[in-house]
Amino acid sequence: MGSVFFAGWAGTTDGAQSSSGAAPSQAQIPVETQARGKDAQAGVPALPRGKKLVLKDGTFQLVRDYRRNGERVRYLSAERGDWEEIPAAVVDWDATAKAAAAEQAEEDALAKKIHAQEQAQKIETMMDVDASLQVAPGVFLPPGEGMFLIDGKSVRPLEQVGSQVKTDKKQFLKKVLSPIPIVPSKRNVEILGDKANIRITNRQAEFYLREAPPDPDRTTPIVKSSRPGESGPEVELVRATVKGNKRQLESIKNLFGEQVEEKRNSISIQRWEIAPTVFRFTMSEPLPPGEYALAEILPDGMNLYVWDFGVDPATGSKATTTTLKKKD
Known part of the structure; x- marks a missing residue:
């Protein structure tokens, strides 16, 4: 049973980013992530990138969703699209909560920026209509x-x-x-x-x-x-x-x-x-x-x-x- 768990754990950490901030090479970035990067550069709001499940060793898993069930955490990997499991003890729950708050703040700021741009465009359109x-x-x-x-x-x-x-x-x-x-x-x-x-x-x-x-x-x-x-x-x-x-x-x-x-x-x-x-x-x-x-x-x-x-x-x-x- 233990050997099966560690095999699964080793598979789930592939592609996890280090807290040191070292960026993976372009070849290691999933196609979905690359597309999001291009959209961001073009000024297009990015699709949901998932949530960070931060681990105590400083790495994290990018997940679409996760559920804690006793001593186990079951999550849907954003990179692989599969449901996987890890022990709850290896998760840094405080860091995970902070990452979620930071992500929410970033999304709120982006939403405000988009709203301001839409309002400015609306005012400009109204002025153009009034002018003709x-x-x-x-x-x-x-x-x-x-x-x-x-x-x-x-x-x-x-x-x-x-x-x-x-x-x-x-x-x-x-x-x-x-x-x-x-x-x-x-x-x-x-x-x-x-x-x-x-x-x-x-x-x-x-x-x-x-x-x-x-x-x-x-x-x-x-x-x-x-x-x-x-x-x-x-x-x-x-x-x-x-x-x-x-x-x-x-x-x-x-x-x-x-x-x-x-x-x-x-x-x-x-x-x-x-x-x-x-x-x-x-x-x-x-x-x-x-x-x-x-x-x-x-x-x-x-x-x-x-x-x-x-x-x-x-x-x-x-x-x-x-x-x-x-x-x-």
Whole structure:
């Protein structure tokens, strides 16, 4: 009986590693262990490597499972895949417990690292999706801030143009000639040029505005003539009145230094918040041919920097979007 035991014991110690840390040669490492090493180098989580059953002579057995039954320990060898037995007296149970704790700590650290990588990838994916929102089948909003025109499958960024405030000469003359100072002064908000560069024939195009989250350390490309509001952008669609080589957006009347009237031809639009800081604007009715501007209404009045475009009569069955060449 004793000779049988020692023969089995000699077989089970083949390939056991020494506590001195000397690594076996590549030829002695099982194929499964080599594959795990390659996976680890590639950053792929390794398969379960088994548990260490540490012996009192400083060596250990790599086991899948073990069971202590009285004075005997039966274990499933991770290297050979067979159930084998050794005396319980040759096992260093304290060292085995410490090895198990160290292995568990290593697995927990690896799990946390993988979780952190997955979370980072998830956040990066969300940012990528937010930067290119799908606004129609196969149509995506480009990254970056600003106002975008969606005309069928076409996506065009709209450039802001600066308007200017001019005193109405006729009203000024009336005020000068009046013996009683009850004639209000009048100023007009105008855009130079009789036509916008961006031209469309689609009378129900949509618009998307992407704003950046508030950041005092970052400058936004969206220009505002006064401080912005705090409840999201209040945007109006204004139809301009063409007068000579200018487009009039608004008239403002003042009396005794106080503003008494603010007049503009606004067309109803709906605003939809489709993502944080991304807003969609749709038409309440088809737009007739003419000159238009999307203007943000700020607490101090209409933003003097607007997004302009023009609607032309459709010449065929298909709507088009064109850009006029800028005049030198």
